[in-house]
Amino acid sequence: MDDSDLEMMATLSRSSSPGDAVSGREQSLFDEDDEFYIPERRPSLDLGPISMDTSHWHYVDQAFSPAQSYRSMTSEGNSINMSHEDGSPTRVQLNRADSYSSCYSLDSDDCEKRIPKPERKEDTVLKLSETPALNQEPKEIRHPSLTVAFTFKAISKTLGRLSEDNMKGFKLMLWRRHPQSFNTPPQGLDMVDLVDRMLECFDLELSLQITKNLLEDIGENRMIEYLQTLCIRNEVRYNLNETLRRQYGEVCEEYATEGEPRSVDDVFTDLYITSLCDTGPNIEHEVMTIEKLDSNRKKGKALSTKDIFSAERLEQSHFKFMLITGVAGSGKSMAVRKIILDWIEEKSHQHVAFMFPLPFRELKKFKDSTVSVLEIIHTLYPETKKLRDNDYSCEDCKIMFIFDGLDEYSEDLDFQNTTVISEITDRATLNAIVVNLLRERLVYRCLYLVFSRPQVQHSIPWDTRYDEIDVQGFRDPQKDEFFNKRFKDPDQAARVIAYINSSKTLRIMCHLPLFCSLVADEYQQIFRGQVTWAEPPRSITYMYTKLLLALRQQRIFRAPDRSLDKERDFLVKVGKLAFNMLEKGQYKISKYDWKDVGISDVEVVINSGLCTEYITKPYVLHQEKVISFIHPTMQEYMAALYVFLSFTNQGKNIYEPQLKDKFKGIFKPATHKATELYKSAVDSSLQCDDGKLDIFLRFLLGMALKTNLDLLQPFCTCTVKWPTLIEDAAALISKRIRENHHPGRNTNLQRCLEELRL
16 A cells, blocks of 8 residues: 555545435546446435325334444443554444444435446456455354454454554555445544444455455454454353353252253342451351350451452452352352353453363362363363463453362362472472462463362461452341242242241351252252142251251262261261350360360361351450351250260260269169150250250250151161150150249240140
């Protein structure tokens, strides 16, 4: 392109306009030798004053132009931010009422049909020499990722990187090659109108190919590569979205309605997520007022899943590593699903080009091999093989890795002697990859989102810069919202809500989404006719036993080799600790309490999920790691389970005084009747004015019910017949109520009768 070409284009743009060119008010740009000419417009047909019946006419709104259509589809607002090679920003506004192509309609002067004249041989030769053929495969199926929105955005971003001179050259070559598509030289069009016009005249593939051909003509090969990269990323993202939608888009079978799977959006309830951690467990209690156990006294800022690694939060904190903690059953896995699906549906995190969930449960398959992060990604997501290595490290292709279940990774982490890995192609052991991940050394420009139970946060190196937030389950309004979403039938949802409202303890425990899910599963079976009873047992012990079994099921992934005997021994030890703490009115487990227990904090926090760990600051310059049960009622349940298993498996009444040392080995303790055990438990509870053993007593009585005995049978070494226990225990409690020696405790004794369903 020389100076004469530019001068010609400038003259044309000054002396003509779209209206002039079409209406013939100025001299036509095409002479008789041109391939196309604009015929003289014929006068309109005058029908006279006769009125026409228009009552049967149907009016159709004018279709949006590609620019307007793209604007309605994109999630990035009203503009696209682009930068030239020299770094100067260009902002393309898509909200344009005066778009060049928006003025075109079927009755417009600017859309008069151009009638091609018969071609001569020399014209054909000239045309072939000036306009290269477009390589179009008619049989090739268009990839579904190639949409108007993407094509408009890709071409606009590519042209936005051109310098001003190269942009003029691009327009000139476009005018020379395809004059039939424009009524006036495109030099006066801005980028939105230019790309808009191209998409109106050509289909999507041809628009991209024309852009590449013209970029090649003006010597912008780097821009061709950039446009091709955008197309490849777009295809990979589309295929990745389909894979993730299959994996995370449908919830479990029990959520299905009439056999049809339901989407996560259909059942997801907003979680209570805060910007502060180490807040300790929920301590709301039906009977007692328990002192706050946390270290962060101030209230954290409430967040949603869309706030996690949002563009605004990244600008404020500059953290690229985020740890999301929460006790067992608090909803972390559901939060992972929501983040992934919102990204797929373009509802959030659109500053992230690719999102790769890498659950530690899946990563374990690479434990015994040497592998690179890139090989792991290609194995789990084969569609990513089209990406290039630099796509994982360039600034305009932000990648987020989601590591779910760090607490399931049980290998020892050596932060001092592990080899540094900084490239995604570096091969190493899985342990080395995890260490470098936690050291924030792996692929610098990527974002890392790690979900874990609380105790693992203290295994991260002190020099790792990371942000930390806490998932705390449901607030009170979300509990009802969960059941209303879970059950399509409002009457069914009302029945479930009435059930959890029948006991304050059940209502409190529904702050755990896992607990809500267990209640919903129980009612789902009732509504489907899969169980004989019309209502689940009113015993609160029943749902707590279901929770214990659910946590045990999750434990399999963390301690798969644990036998039933070891599991039973573990529960007895934890229960004994819970009982001793309960008698003292203690809810914090210090490191000194573990010496007599014989189990580790990792076992009780990470593997079992029964406890949680947090940091307290009793003094200004001192902090202390503290462990407590995930809820005070869980401590009371485990204490009752200890008493129950001790009696069932060993015939031991823990309330009976121990024999003196000199008589040990001479006499064997007699087998105690269950009624004596419960009489001791009731009297012990009545002696505590603060009611600290009342819920414990309800759990102990509830374990005598047949439904609960059946659930606890795997932990019992022998079968105990308790034929008259329920009647005897009810008679005992009724007698204590009549005696009225403890008038302030009669309400709680009445609840014990309700636990026995009498």
